[in-house]
Amino acid sequence: MENLNEFLNCYNEKDHSIALNNRNIYVSYSGDYKGNPINHVHNSCELLFIEQGGGEYKIRDQQYHIEKNGVLIIGGTDPHSRRFTQVPCIRYGLTVLPAFLQSLPVINSYMNVYRTHSPEEANKLRGIDDVTFNRMVSIIWQLREETKDNGQGKGDMVYALLLEMTIILNRLLQLEKQDISGMYKTMSDIKNYIDFHYAENLSLEELSRIFYLQPNTISKNFRKTFEKNINSYIHSVRVSNAVRVLEKNDISITELSEVVGYASVNTFLRQFRESLGISPLQYKKQFEQYKEDAGKTRLTWDIREKKKY
Structure with missing residues (x-):
């Protein structure tokens, strides 16, 4: 786990666009004070953790609602559009390349987590209790700190944090582990x-x-x-x-x-x-x-x- 290629930034549109397509892992924090609608697609799987506000996402022609204490998972290469209806909409973002996740022990048997779920499945990630949601936010904070040096010497901690996040999400979604053979x-x-x-x-x-x-x-x-x-x-x-x-x-x-x-x-x-x-x-x-x-x-x-x- 020593050579993980982690990157981090706060919100910078140019860096964010690069990260969504090229970086193994990227952490962001952003808040929009207007609707800022956009149609988008990128290579990474994107996880959004909503701290405040809400809105609507359309992913592969299906509608999803986001709100406080909710998580939305957008699978890599899945086209999506969004419109914020409750502003400010403040959220943490965690983007990960699927190929990177598949290379990680144990996490690679939970790849069902990192895809676009049906609206019915996605509802399991709405209204998450404060303790669980705050723990996931804490993991994002720790990932931010651990990746400030681009992963130099801290790969094991990044892996441990990603594994914990994956297991929490898997429990919320009630998914079975995959046979990866x-x-x-x-x-x-x-x-x-x-x-x-x-x-x-x-x-x-x-x-x-x-x-x-x-x-x-x-x-x-x-x-x-x-x-x-x-x-x-x-x-x-x-x-x-x-x-x-x-x-x-x-x-x-x-x-x-x-x-x-x-x-x-x-x-x-x-x-x-x-x-x-x-x-x-x-x-x-x-x-x-x-x-x-x-x-x-x-x-x-x-x-x-x-x-x-």
Whole structure:
């Protein structure tokens, strides 16, 4: 556990966007004093711990309500939009890359925690008792302190804190541990391959050749393991990485589609719009406006009275 690649920041839009896609673990604290609506998607799984206020999230076409003492989990590459209806909406954020979690002993058998749950399941994370909620906030504070040096020499403590957080959430959600051997491991390997090779040929035939499995075996077991169609997952990873590129660069749509693995610009545009409801150019404009608005209405660690739990 010595070489964990942890990062931390308070709220900085540029760093936050980078962290959501590239960093193994990232802790944030933010409060919005306006609705600040946005459509978004990123590679990390995002956990939101609501300290005050509330609002509505739409994740993969399903509606979720957030409120004080609640936790919302957004699976990696799942498109989502939000609108704060009770402001200020003040929350802690913990983002973790799924591939990083899968590399950690014990935690990798609780990966069902780190996905978007059905609205019915998600209701189990609303109105959490003060003792449990405050303990999770305390863990976030400790993670913030432990990652100030980017994890130098403190990997074991970060792992212990993540494990405790995972077990607390698993108990609240009442999920069973997963058997991480056999087909689950193979499907996880395929999922990780997609995450890192999204710009390459990812046809079922190519994955079949690489992993020595029949295409229908991959398709059936991927859906069974992750509750997602494998082709839909490939598109979601590509769109998520397209968003990451858009947020950092000025790039033509043709070049962008090639960078994330699409041979057809029209296919890329269709998949992007299906995921986020807008075109890449509209997203770029929306994101720039969001950064400007959020910079005027957002609270961060540095201007908050730091209350320890």
